Amino acid sequence: MVSVLQQQEHKPVLLHEVIRYLRCTPGKLFVDGTVGGGGHARAILEKTAPDGRLIGIDWDEEALVKARFNLQSYEERLVLVRENFALIGSVLARLHILAVDGILLDLGLSSFQVDEAERGFSFNLAGPLDMRMDTREKSTAAHLVNTLSEDRLAEIIWNFGEERWHRRIARNIVRARAEEPIETTDRLAEVVYRAIPAGKRPRQRHPATRTFQALRLAVNRELDHLQTFLQGALDWLKPGGRLAIISFHSLEDRSVKQTFANWARSCRCPARSPICQCEGKPLARLVNKKPVVPSESEIKANPRARSGRLRVVEKQKLHEQEEKKEVN
Numbered sequence: 001m002v003s004v005l006q007q008q009e010h011k012p013v014l015l016h017e018v019i020r021y022l023r024c025t026p027g028k029l030f031v032d033g034t035v036g037g038g039g040h041a042r043a044i045l046e047k048t049a050p051d052g053r054l055i056g057i058d059w060d061e062e063a064l065v066k067a068r069f070n071l072q073s074y075e076e077r078l079v080l081v082r083e084n085f086a087l088i089g090s091v092l093a094r095l096h097i098l099a100v101d102g103i104l105l106d107l108g109l110s111s112f113q114v115d116e117a118e119r120g121f122s123f124n125l126a127g128p129l130d131m132r133m134d135t136r137e138k139s140t141a142a143h144l145v146n147t148l149s150e151d152r153l154a155e156i157i158w159n160f161g162e163e164r165w166h167r168r169i170a171r172n173i174v175r176a177r178a179e180e181p182i183e184t185t186d187r188l189a190e191v192v193y194r195a196i197p198a199g200k201r202p203r204q205r206h207p208a209t210r211t212f213q214a215l216r217l218a219v220n221r222e223l224d225h226l227q228t229f230l231q232g233a234l235d236w237l238k239p240g241g242r243l244a245i246i247s248f249h250s251l252e253d254r255s256v257k258q259t260f261a262n263w264a265r266s267c268r269c270p271a272r273s274p275i276c277q278c279e280g281k282p283l284a285r286l287v288n289k290k291p292v293v294p295s296e297s298e299i300k301a302n303p304r305a306r307s308g309r310l311r312v313v314e315k316q317k318l319h320e321q322e323e324k325k326e327v328n
């Protein structure tokens with residue numbers, strides 16, 4: 001087995017854009033909630049030198065081993081924590097930090113997670129059907145595939161994978177597991193492949209792509225964690241602080257887009273409320289109205305960047321008078 005430090009490097013997506021939009025300048029304090037191998041983190045630490053600080057969070061132990069190795073020259077300005085970013089509040093509380101200048105989430109998987117057969121994320125690599133990013137969790141993809149009802153499997157494959165053949169795939173999974181439990185990525189890929197009629201299989205991608213994506217989202221409860229994070233995220237930003245999120249599929253992006261749009265509205269009272277009770281102040285400002293996407297040249301150099309979408313918001317600055325009160 002290849003050591004985690006020898007695996008291929010993950011190329012950070014939209015790196016220059018993230019650094020520019022987060023306004024990384026000396027002395028600032030940032031959280032990278034998905035530190036991975038430390039690609040974005042390194043650039044943030046460089047731009048905030050000599051005294052800026054970074055808290056790097058990841059729930060994957062191997063990612064943290066990589067980040068610790070890759071970022072060793074910034075050790076004094078860096079804290080790495082194994083945690084779910086949905087629990088950012090308790091991470092900051094443990095470090096006695098009230099608020100930060102910026103937060104980055106770069107959602108999804110690192111290249112080294114996808115490329116390691118033992119992690120079970122790839123239909124191209126034979127391995128155990130695992131797909132857990134946080135290996136402290138009990139439920140693997142094999143557990144879901146071998147225990148959930150046909151209806152529930154179909155629902156997951158449709159909701160998280162938008163796979164039109166979800167019913168046939170779920171039916172085939174249930175039939176196949178009755179013969180023998182489905183324990184490996186290659187067996188599941190084969191079951192999905194056979195479920196889709198020969199003339200209807202997609203040509204541009206592997207027929208199991210959407211099913212694997214759906215199971216990965218379900219195993220790691222990725223949308224739930226993103227939603228929990230979004231509910232509290234503004235509380236951890238200083239006034240004028242920025243939150244940047246890179247998402248890789250439409251379900252995540254929709255969640256981010258809707259939450260940001262809601263923060264930016266001047267009135268957030270329920271539609272039927274007779275009078276405005278929120279005092280008509282937006283909680284945040286949209287820094288970019290449309291998502292920033294990778295350039296042609298970035299996609300050429302790093303095809304995995306192709307579906308990346310960056311959205312950024314800035315927490316509302318305090319009113320001038322409130323600001324004065326704060327200082328006094």
Ligand SMILES: C[S@@+](CC[C@H](N)C(=O)[O-])C[C@H]1O[C@@H](n2cnc3c(N)ncnc32)[C@H](O)[C@@H]1O
Pocket residue numbers: 010011012013033034035036037038039040041057058059060063083084085086106107108109110133225
């Ligand atoms: C796309 S990678 C980040 C790559 C990193 N920005 C870089 O440039 O090296 C996403 C990382 O987020 C982590 N991750 C995903 N969901 C998470 C969650 N809810 N809490 C903590 N880490 C998470 C994954 O384990 C993975 O290491």
